[in-house]
Amino acid sequence: MIKDRILTVEQMKACERRSEELGVPASQLMATAGEKLASHVMHETMADGQPDTPEVLILAGKGNNGGDGLVAANHLHRSGISTKIVLCCGKPTTPAAVKAFDSLNKDIDVMFYDGDNTHPWAEAIDNATIIVDAIFGTGFTGEIERDLQPLFIKLNTYAKRVIACDIPSGVDARSGQAGVLAVQADVTVTMHAKKLGMLLSPGKYFCGYIRVEDIGIPAAAMSDDPIMANEIYAKASMLDDLQLGKKFLTSRKPWAHKGTFGKLVCVCGCRRYIGAAGISATAAMRMGVGLVEVCSTGKVIDSLAANLYECTFNEMKADAEGYMTSENVPAILESLADAKALLLGCGLGHTPETEKLVAELIEKSPVPVILDADGINSLVPNIDVLLKKQSTVILTPHPGELARLCGVSQDEVLADRLKYTYDLSKKYGVTVVAKSSETIVCCADRTEVITAGNTTLSKGGSGDMLAGLIASLTAQTKRSSLINCILACMVMGRAAEVLSTKRSERGILTRDILAYLPFFLKHLEGGED
Known part of the structure; x- marks a missing residue:
């Protein structure tokens, strides 16, 4: 048994x-x-x-x-x-x-x-x-x-x-x-x-x-069979909150400074999806990364700067429609020189230029790349560039994006999500976080099914939040990408569950979960929530 x-x-x-x-x-x-x-x-x-x-x-x-x-x-x-x-x-x-x-x-x-x-x-x-x-x-x-x-x-x-x-x-x-x-x-x-x-x-x-x-x-x-899975977290099951915190959340040394906890570069946002850049950057900061640099268009930066006081900003060139162009690759690579991770795609938009941008950054990035949303959509036409990557790549697709990455219909993916997640991870040597009400995380020959979460997360912005959490942990630690992805999924899911005991799942917004994260992390660390 x-x-x-x-x-x-x-x-x-x-x-x-x-x-x-x-x-x-x-x-x-x-x-x-x-x-x-x-x-x-x-x-x-x-x-x-x-x-x-x-x-x-x-x-x-x-x-x-x-x-x-x-x-x-x-x-x-x-x-x-x-x-x-x-x-x-x-x-x-x-x-x-x-x-x-x-x-x-x-x-x-x-x-x-x-x-x-x-x-x-x-x-x-x-x-x-x-x-x-x-x-x-x-x-x-x-x-x-x-x-x-x-x-x-x-x-x-x-x-x-x-x-x-x-x-x-x-x-x-x-x-x-x-x-x-x-x-x-x-x-x-x-x-x-x-x-x-x-x-x-x-x-x-x-x-x-x-x-x-x-x-x-x-x-x-x-x-x-290597695609045998583990259930890493289920309600009233394997890990309670304090075990989770002790297992995964490392203590922060009193003499640490912002450089200790890493720099994250976020290449996110366009005129249409300004909020995605803000949510992902905020999530990264709430999860404890030392510094977040947002590389985006002037329109996005103007909108975010009034609220994201802790971030630094690097204005990128945009086309007439307000989307970033591949001309920005040298500037982004310069920002990555002292960074520990790159978050690419939240609210990026999808154009021929973003396709070039994503392909070049995957091939040339010296740090791990977390690819989400339109970063994934922009990757699809040039997916084999993953075989040329210099660093770890983490993909965070929902079922529709996973179908596009695998070249099949969404119905085919839903009929066997584990198989397609594993096949994609194995073929390209990447970590895949297949998002849904239960998230499948696959890296190499290890697979986890994470059941934490509820309908609080069935709203726009939750995917951007998860991408930010994963990117933050990636920038902070040298743990495996699998463990960082598992921890991010569990923290977000459990925070949503706990918050929904105090408020209606219907009315909780992504920003509410982000605001609650410091309290929930305190709870995981052994303090009061």
Whole structure:
């Protein structure tokens, strides 16, 4: 069992195949999975609010997920718990599930789903106090078949308590996509490890409380696939705030000066996106960088200078439309001579000239480059310039930008975000921060899924804030880009979560989170928030 790791569907299948090769057959894994599932159901029958004589209903599919449910039914029956089974897709078809079906106690009431709400299966759903969803499991993709839709409507309408086996039926274990009829579970008992789709929206909201169970897969069967992910942060999970602070936030020496904490150059902003430059620069300062130099057009600088007192400014040449041109590369490189990092792209705009600007800076920058927003869009036509980079490059795309970087549709990216994030990172040797409600960070052969955050961040400016936080940490420390990106994502996400306990998520602006950051960082450092 690997509680803190995340497996793709393919990796889990590989583990099962290797288990078979090592002498642990599918039927043995199923026997253990069914026993563990039954144990959770028995625990639920003793919970407050459950009747003295609970009624358990197993909804079983025709594959191995259904087989797990059938094994659980036998255990529950032997324990004296009233248990019924509805075969939702006909009799089992996989060898292990067929074996489980043939071993069922003959006293267990077995019904077949037929789509008719007047038949016994529908009454069984009405009467059950606990329903076990063992219909599809991790093999599900697409939409629930039309013939099965009455079952799912009935289940989601009348079920009192639902325990899902491995993953709620109707949730895609690869992408986290879920249709309107996906099962809303109260508890999900997943086998061996969490599956990626359980951590991604909207699927994670259908899982309820997740329990990971050891089913006897040998350690030697573990997948060595390099895109295996870790869940670095989840609410009420691996790291609490103080652990996070102690682990990542280094102490600041009393004799330190601004040079100790690095200089960051921000090449950001255009006439249309002035605020993006201001947000990213402010975020960088709030995260503790020693000095921020904003390189932008005169229009942007005139707007920002009245509020960003701590920044220095370097006016860049602009075209007639107010966008920076590639003529500015020598001046920017001069500014980078004593800098520790370059933030490129927040509010930059996208023109043929910004494409040249971005390509030249990536190729010539002597310091790490954090590329965001229109910096990414400007990179796309010349993406192979990443192969000529002198320094570390960090890309921070949202799903649309990730699709453009990979040359595929956004739907393709959403169907397998982990794969495209990993492939991009591997091909170009860059760190990729694939932003969404759950952010995937990938560098070399290590991948993290960060679940901190809420809808407070679903507003313009949050991406600029994250880019500024990452750039600030990059300028301050010699830690790996992966760790800096993880820390920035967690700090922003947790700050948003904590602030939203005091204010409505609807009304919190990016500037409110920026203003709260010093208080939250004090909390992480072990003081009061």
